[in-house]
Every structure is written in structure tokens, then in C-alpha cells.
Amino acid sequence: MEDHKYYLKQNAQIDPLFNYWYAYPQLISPATAAMHIANSHLKIMNSYVMSPDVHAAAVKNPAMRGGPFIDFQSNRVNEIRELMSKTQSKQAHMIKLAEAIKSLNDLLASEAKGYSIEALYPKVPMELRGYVELVYDLNHNPSFRLLESLLYKSEYYDPSSQSVILSLVESDDRPFAYSTPRLEEEGRLQLNIAFSHPGIDELFKMREVPQTFSYIKDALGLKNGQEAMLATFLTEAMPPKTPKYEGDSVRIRYFGHACVLIETKDVSVLTDPVISYDYANNDDGNRYTYADLPETIDYVVITHSHADHLMFESLLQLRHKIKNIVVPRNGGGSLEDPSLKLVLQNTGFKNVIEVDELDSIEIEGGSIDAVPFLGEHADLNIRTKTAYLVRLGGKQALFMADSNNLEFMVYDHIHRLYGDIDVLFIGMECDGAPLTWIYGSLFSRAIDRKMDRSRRLSGSDFESALDIVNRLNCKKAYVYAMGQEPWLCYLTSIKYTSESRPIVESDKLVEACKQQGTFCERLYGSKEIAI
Ligand SMILES: [Fe+2]
Numbered sequence: 230m231e232d233h234k235y236y237l238k239q240n241a242q243i244d245p246l247f248n249y250w251y252a253y254p255q256l257i258s259p260a261t262a263a264m265h266i267a268n269s270h271l272k273i274m275n276s277y278v279m280s281p282d283v284h285a286a287a288v289k290n291p292a293m294r295g296g297p298f299i300d301f302q303s304n305r306v307n308e309i310r311e312l313m314s315k316t317q318s319k320q321a322h323m324i325k326l327a328e329a330i331k332s333l334n335d336l337l338a339s340e341a342k343g344y345s346i347e348a349l350y351p352k353v354p355m356e357l358r359g360y361v362e363l364v365y366d367l368n369h370n371p372s373f374r375l376l377e378s379l380l381y382k383s384e385y386y387d388p389s390s391q392s393v394i395l396s397l398v399e400s401d402d403r404p405f406a407y408s409t410p411r412l413e414e415e416g417r418l419q420l421n422i423a424f425s426h427p428g429i430d431e432l433f434k435m436r437e438v439p440q441t442f443s444y445i446k447d448a449l450g451l452k453n454g455q456e457a458m459l460a461t462f463l464t465e466a467m468p469p470k471t472p473k474y475e476g477d478s479v480r481i482r483y484f485g486h487a488c489v490l491i492e493t494k495d496v497s498v499l500t501d502p503v504i505s506y507d508y509a510n511n512d513d514g515n516r517y518t519y520a521d522l523p524e525t526i527d528y529v530v531i532t533h534s535h536a537d538h539l540m541f542e543s544l545l546q547l548r549h550k551i552k553n554i555v556v557p558r559n560g561g562g563s564l565e566d567p568s569l570k571l572v573l574q575n576t577g578f579k580n581v582i583e584v585d586e587l588d589s590i591e592i593e594g595g596s597i598d599a600v601p602f603l604g605e606h607a608d609l610n611i612r613t614k615t616a617y618l619v620r621l622g623g624k625q626a627l628f629m630a631d632s633n634n635l636e637f638m639v640y641d642h643i644h645r646l647y648g649d650i651d652v653l654f655i656g657m658e659c660d661g662a663p664l665t666w667i668y669g670s671l672f673s674r675a676i677d678r679k680m681d682r683s684r685r686l687s688g689s690d691f692e693s694a695l696d697i698v699n700r701l702n703c704k705k706a707y708v709y710a711m712g713q714e715p716w717l718c719y720l721t722s723i724k725y726t727s728e729s730r731p732i733v734e735s736d737k738l739v740e741a742c743k744q745q746g747t748f749c750e751r752l753y754g755s756k757e758i759a760i
């Protein structure tokens with residue numbers, strides 16, 4: 230076995246975990262992670278331990294899909310109880326940090342009335358002392374700015390809370406990722422390594438370049454007894470190889486959701502990587518997988534921080550081949566808008582480039598420009614969101630992800646600056662979840678239900694999207710980022726019917742475009758587009 234070289238199987242999957250919960254950006258940044266531990270993870274686990282049958286029934290109910298319910302039968306109560314008490318002791322300082330954030334909000338509400346805020350510094354809870362600046366906005370509303378980079382250098386950022394699980398994907402059917410912690414299961418290899426561990430890169434390089442068993446065993450720092458499980462992920466069979474793109478024009482390949490690969494023979498750009506797996510008996514034949522990506526990716530661009538757009542599971546598998554990763558800059562210190570640059574740098578990504586609106590990155594044969602992204606964040610002041618205009622071969626492709634056309638005049642300005650768009654990619658998840666679905670754990674006070682429901686995470690509907698198509702004089706429009714692909718259900722919890730609003734609205738867009746002579750299609754699965 231020692232002399233043989235092995236490839237990693239194409240269906241090897243990595244689950245990135247934080248305290249055994251599926252990881253997303255808010256679980257990396259220390260202050261938001263603290264709020265999620267205290268206000269989400271512990272509460273969900275406690276609720277399951279109290280009434281496991283309620284959880285088991287809720288996950289079976291399609292109307293409750295994506296809700297805060299643990300997807301186990303009642304036989305896992307002891308294990309969840311154990312995880313809960315482990316979290317309470319190992320994360321005691323994080324729970325205190327979450328309490329301190331609440332206390333600071335209470336302090337500001339009761340004592341900062343527009344007069345000098347300086348006297349409040351000694352009253353800041355100890356856990357936050359030295360990590361915040363107290364500020365007013367121009368209407369004298371008090372708040373605080375987190376010194377986020379300092380928090381990453383403190384006990385509040387502990388990479389030993391991160392771990393990964395390796396397993397083999399045998400079907401698209403996976404339990405909803407965000408509300409069920411991972412427990413020990415057969416057929417999985419649990420590795421207590423941080424996301425930045427270089428062994429992760431060595432492992433995923435083996436999808437293309439074989440290595441000996443001892444090489445990868447050492448790279449991952451495997452413990453005795455884990456070898457047999459690692460061996461199940463390896464194969465001597467040579468994987469399929471995709472030839473490098475050498476065409477003269479720009480080639481665009483849709484990989485599912487908001488993930489699109491744009492290539493010329495000189496450069497490659499990949500948006501919001503969410504890559505599906507190739508597994509035996511995958512019968513739809515309608516997907517690109519890891520084997521369809523080039524040897525190196527020059528630029529990965531991330532549109533926003535939502536977990537279906539900045540997805541660690543795919544990013545960790547690609548990290549070794551990503552030359553640059555582009556993210557929108559945050560607003561600087563508000564709890565709800567953590568820095569994506571810090572999230573990625575602290576999880577082992579090199580060459581992270583932050584962009585502001587209208588920033589332009591020169592690339593071989595063109596540029597990547599950051600274009601304003603409005604809405605879809607429940608009216609919170611979140612700056613970590615941008616659309617990208619990729620200019621290559623004299624063509625302009627605009628990737629808008631979940632942008633919502635809240636103010637049509639923005640698109641007049643964009644058109645004035647950049648001119649006509651050759652290909653538009655627009656998300657139309659217009660039936661978005663309420664504010665609390667993603668941001669609920671960050672609030673210190675309960676939110677009125679009516680208020681919550683009025684503030685949604687919605688992308689463009691028919692009228693908004695058609696307006697963008699026309700204002701930007703788009704030659705072609707594709708609806709994407711619908712979360713519709715079967716391999717994404719565990720992330721998006723979306724199962725559309727023909728009556729679902731995003732389907733109805735995007736059908737209307739396709740029809741209206743057809744009437745006016747603009748090419749338009751809703752993407753699903755995979756697609757190659759030449760421009
Ligand atoms: Fe989103």
C-alpha cells in the first residue's frame with residue numbers, strides 16, 4: 230500500500246464544523262459566533278432535549294423546512310445533552326461575550342442620550358473592554374463599533390472549535406445543514422483540525438494529483454485507528470480530466486445556484502462557488518462537478534456573506550487552486566456586518582482582495598468591477614454585498630446574485646457608467662425569509678413578529694428584474710441563484726412547485742423578455758453559454 234499512489238474519490242465530501250454545527254461566515258467572526266452559540270445553538274439543543282418528538286415531527290413537515298429543528302429521532306437525546314454541556318463549558322467565555330453585547334446595548338439605550346459618551350467606557354462590560362468604540366450617528370442614536378481584528382487575536386477566536394468531517398456523498402438528499410449539529414456516525418471521518426489546516430489542501434489536491442497513503446496520513450495528522458476510514462475515501466482509479474479551455478471567445482458555464490465559471494484561454498473567474506459532487510447512480514446527468522473546474526482559478530468572487538454564496542464546504546475543497554479571492558468590504562465594526570476578509574484570512578485563504586462599490590480589478594484581457602447590490606438584507610446596513618461586472622473579450626457579463634431593485638435610478642447610473650450589458654445573471658428568490666431567519670441571533674431584544682415578517686431577505690421579483698433588464702439594455706438575461714438544484718436542498722431548504730412565487734415571477738420575466746425580443750432563460754442544473 231505504501232508504494233501505491235491514490236486519488237481522492239470524486240464524491241468525497243467535507244463538512245466544515247464549528248462546535249459540531251455546520252459552519253458559515255457568522256460562526257467564524259468572534260462576536261457573531263458568540264451570539265449564535267448563545268441565542269441559537271444552545272437554544273435549539275435545549276429545545277430538542279426537552280421535546281425531541283416535536284423536533285422529529287417538525288422536520289417531516291414541509292411547511293417547517295429550514296426551521297430551528299434538529300433532524301434526529303428521539304434516540305439522540307443523550308448525545309445532544311452531552312454536546313450541550315460540552316458547549317456550555319468550552320464556550321463559557323463566548324456565552325459571556327454574548328451577554329456582554331446585550332448588556333452594552335442596554336447600557337447605551339438607557340444612558341447614551343446624545344451627550345458625551347466618554348463617561349460610559351468604564352461601564353462597558355469587562356468582556357468587551359478594549360474591543361469597542363462607542364459612537365453616535367448624526368441623529369444621536371448610540372451604538373458601538375467592534376474592533377474586529379483585535380477580537381480575532383483574542384481568546385474569542387479559537388480555531389480549536391473548528392473541525393471537519395469527511396464522508397462520501399451517495400445521494401443529493403442531505404439533512405438541512407444549519408439546524409442539526411453533527412454527531413458521530415458510521416462511515417465518517419471526524420478530524421479535529423481547523424479550517425486553515427494545510428492537510429485539507431493536500432487532501433483535495435489528490436482529486437487530480439495522486440499521493441501515497443502515508444503522505445496524506447501525515448499531512449492530515451491522522452490518529453491511530455483512523456487509517457482504515459481514510460482509505461475508504463481513496464481510489465487508484467484515475468479521475469476524468471477536463472482539458473484546459475483554449476477557445477478564442479469567452480466561455481461561461483453555469484455550475485448551479487449563483488456559481489458560474491467565466492473563462493478565456495488566459496484567465497478564469499468563478500462566482501460564489503457551490504460545486505456539486507459526482508457520485509455513482511447520479512442519474513440526472515445535468516451537473517458540473519469538481520472535475521469540470523480548471524487546474525487553477527485565477528479569481529473567485531464572492532457576492533455576499535449568505536451561507537449559500539460564501540460556502541466553506543466548496544471553498545475549502547478549492548482553496549489550493551484559488552489564486553485570488555475577491556470579497557466586498559464591510560462597513561467597519563457593526564455586529565451584523567463582519568469583515569469577510571478577516572473571515573477568509575483566518576480560515577487559511579491567501580490573497581484576499583476587498584472591493585468597494587465601483588472598484589475595478591484589472592485582469593488579463595479585461596476587468597472585474599464591483600457594482601452596487603441593493604436590498605435582500607432585511608433593511609440592515611450591511612455592506613458586505615456587491616454585484617460583479619466581468620469584462621472579457623470586449624463583452625460585459627453582470628452577476629447580480631440576490632440584488633433587489635429597490636431603486637430603479639441606481640440602474641440608470643450603472644448604465645451611464647458601464648453601458649449596455651451583454652449577459653445579465655439575476656437571482657429571483659423573491660419570497661425571502663423574514664429578517665430573523667439569518668439575523669435573529671444578533672438582536673439583543675425580541676423582535677415584533679409583524680416587524681420581522683415585513684422585513685425580508687428577498688431578491689428581485691418580475692417587475693424589478695424586467696426593469697433591470699431594460700435599464701441596462703441587456704442582450705441576454707439568465708435567472709440564476711434560485712437554490713433549485715437538488716444537491717442544494719440541504720443548504721437552501723427550497724423545494725419549488727410551479728405555483729411558488731419565484732417560479733411564477735421568473736416565468737413572467739422569461740415570457741416578457743420573449744415578447745420584447747430579449748433572450749431570457751431560467752437556469753437549472755448546468756449550462757454552457759457562449760458570448
Ligand atoms: Fe442572499
Ligand SMILES: [Fe+2]
Nearest residue numbers: 535537631710
Ligand atoms: Fe442566495
